[in-house]
Amino acid sequence: MTDLIARARADLRMGVPVVLEATDQSALVLAAETLSAARLKALQERSGMPVLVISARRAETLKARPYDGDVARIVLPQEASLDWVQGVADPADDLNTPMKGPLLSERSGSADLHRTAITLVKSARLLPAAVMLVSDESVDASLTRLNAASLSQTLQDQSPMHRVVSARLPLSVSEAGRLHIWRPEDGAEEHYAVEIGAPDRDAPVLARLHSACFTGDLMGSLKCDCGPQLRGALGQMGAEGAGVLLYLNQEGRGIGLANKMRAYALQDQGFDTVEANHRLGFEDDERDFRIGAAILRDMGFSSVRLLTNNPAKIEMMQAHGIDVTERVPLKVGEGEHNRAYLATKAKKSGHLL
Ligand SMILES: Nc1nc2c(ncn2[C@@H]2O[C@H](COP(=O)(O)OP(=O)(O)OP(=O)(O)O)[C@@H](O)[C@H]2O)c(=O)[nH]1
Numbered sequence: 226m227t228d229l230i231a232r233a234r235a236d237l238r239m240g241v242p243v244v245l246e247a248t249d250q251s252a253l254v255l256a257a258e259t260l261s262a263a264r265l266k267a268l269q270e271r272s273g274m275p276v277l278v279i280s281a282r283r284a285e286t287l288k289a290r291p292y293d294g295d296v297a298r299i300v301l302p303q304e305a306s307l308d309w310v311q312g313v314a315d316p317a318d319d320l321n322t323p324m325k326g327p328l329l330s331e332r333s334g335s336a337d338l339h340r341t342a343i344t345l346v347k348s349a350r351l352l353p354a355a356v357m358l359v360s361d362e363s364v365d366a367s368l369t370r371l372n373a374a375s376l377s378q379t380l381q382d383q384s385p386m387h388r389v390v391s392a393r394l395p396l397s398v399s400e401a402g403r404l405h406i407w408r409p410e411d412g413a414e415e416h417y418a419v420e421i422g423a424p425d426r427d428a429p430v431l432a433r434l435h436s437a438c439f440t441g442d443l444m445g446s447l448k449c450d451c452g453p454q455l456r457g458a459l460g461q462m463g464a465e466g467a468g469v470l471l472y473l474n475q476e477g478r479g480i481g482l483a484n485k486m487r488a489y490a491l492q493d494q495g496f497d498t499v500e501a502n503h504r505l506g507f508e509d510d511e512r513d514f515r516i517g518a519a520i521l522r523d524m525g526f527s528s529v530r531l532l533t534n535n536p537a538k539i540e541m542m543q544a545h546g547i548d549v550t551e552r553v554p555l556k557v558g559e560g561e562h563n564r565a566y567l568a569t570k571a572k573k574s575g576h577l578l
C-alpha cells in the first residue's frame with residue numbers, strides 16, 4: 226500500500242487521476258489544483274454525476290452545506306468550467322468574486338470515498354479539493370488504483386520511519402554536534418535531529434520540536450518568530466552543552482510551503498493566520514506530532530525539558546509517551562511585522578505569552 230500511496234501522490238500532483246476502489250464501486254479522483262480543462266472535459270463526457278469535494282472548512286466560507294461532517298460534496302453544474310472548479314477550490318479570488326454559488330451539496334449516499342480522497346490530496350500538499358466521479362463502470366487500467374479502506378487506514382496510521390544516517394556536524398553553537406536523518410516508509414518527507422553533546426538518556430533532555438519554516442528559518446522573514454526560535458534553541462543547547470533539536474519537515478504547520486504562501490496572500494487581504502488556513506480548507510494546525518515523539522523514542526529519550534510556548538505540543542508529547550518534565554519558554558524575535566501573528570496564536574491557539 227505505501228508504494229501505491231507515494232505513486233498516487235505523485236499522480237495527483239501531476240494532474241493525473243487515481244482510482245479509489247470500494248467493494249461495489251470505484252471513484253476517479255483528480256486534484257482540483259492540478260486539474261486541466263482537457264481532463265475535466267473528459268470526465269464530464271463520462272456517464273454519472275461528478276462532484277467537487279471540499280473540506281467543511283472551505284464549505285463554511287462558501288456558505289455551502291456540509292452534509293457529510295468534515296467534507297462537502299458539491300454537485301458539479303453541467304458544463305462547469307475549469308475556472309468554476311478552481312474558484313471553489315482556491316480562495317485567492319474570494320473577495321473579488323464573492324458570489325460563487327449557489328452551491329448545491331449532495332446529501333444522499335456515502336461520503337467515505339470522498340473523505341479518503343481529501344485526506345490523500347492533503348497528504349500530497351495540494352489544496353484540499355478534488356473532482357470525483359463515483360461509478361460502477363470499469364475505468365482505465367493504466368491508472369493507479371488503491372483499495373479505499375486500506376488507504377484510509379494507512380493514511381491514519383503513523384508510517385514507520387527508519388534512521389538512515391548519522392554524522393558529526395560541528396556547529397557554531399557547539400563543536401559537539403551530530404545530525405541524524407529519519408526516512409518514513411511511505412515516501413513522505415524526511416525529518417532531522419540535531420544532537421548537541423552527549424545527552425544522558427536517563428534524564429530529561431533539553432529538547433525543541435521545530436517545524437520547518439523556509440521563510441523564517443532560512444530567509445529571515447519578519448512575519449513569524451521561527452528563525453530566532455531556531456537559533457535561540459540551538460544557542461541554549463550549546464550553552465548547556467547538551468540537547469536535541471528535531472527539525473520536522475512539516476512546513477506551514479503541515480500544509481506545505483505552496484499552501485502557506487496561499488495563506489500569506491490571504492493574510493495580505495486582511496485575514497489572520499487561523500482564518501487564512503480555514504478559508505483554504507485546512508485546520509489551524511495539520512501537523513502530526515506523533516513523528517516527533519517517535520524520533521525521540523528512537524534516540525532513547527523518554528523525558529524532555531521542552532522549549533516551546535505551545536501547550537498543544539506538550540499535550541501531544543505526553544499523549545505519545547514522552548514525559549514533559551518542564552516547559553522552557555522560548556520568547557524571542559517579536560517585532561513589528563509578526564506582532565499580530567503572535568497575538569493571534571496566543572488568542573486562538575492558546576500559545577503562552
Ligand atoms: N499555515 C501557516 N503556517 C505558518 C504561518 N506562519 C508560520 N507558519 C508555520 O508554523 C510553524 C511554526 O512552528 P513552530 O515554531 O513549531 O511553532 P509553534 O507551534 O508556534 O510552537 P512553539 O514555537 O514551540 O511555541 C512552521 O511550520 C511555520 O512554517 C502561517 O501564517 N500560516
Ligand SMILES: [Zn+2]
Pocket residue numbers: 438440441442449450451452
Ligand atoms: Zn516561521
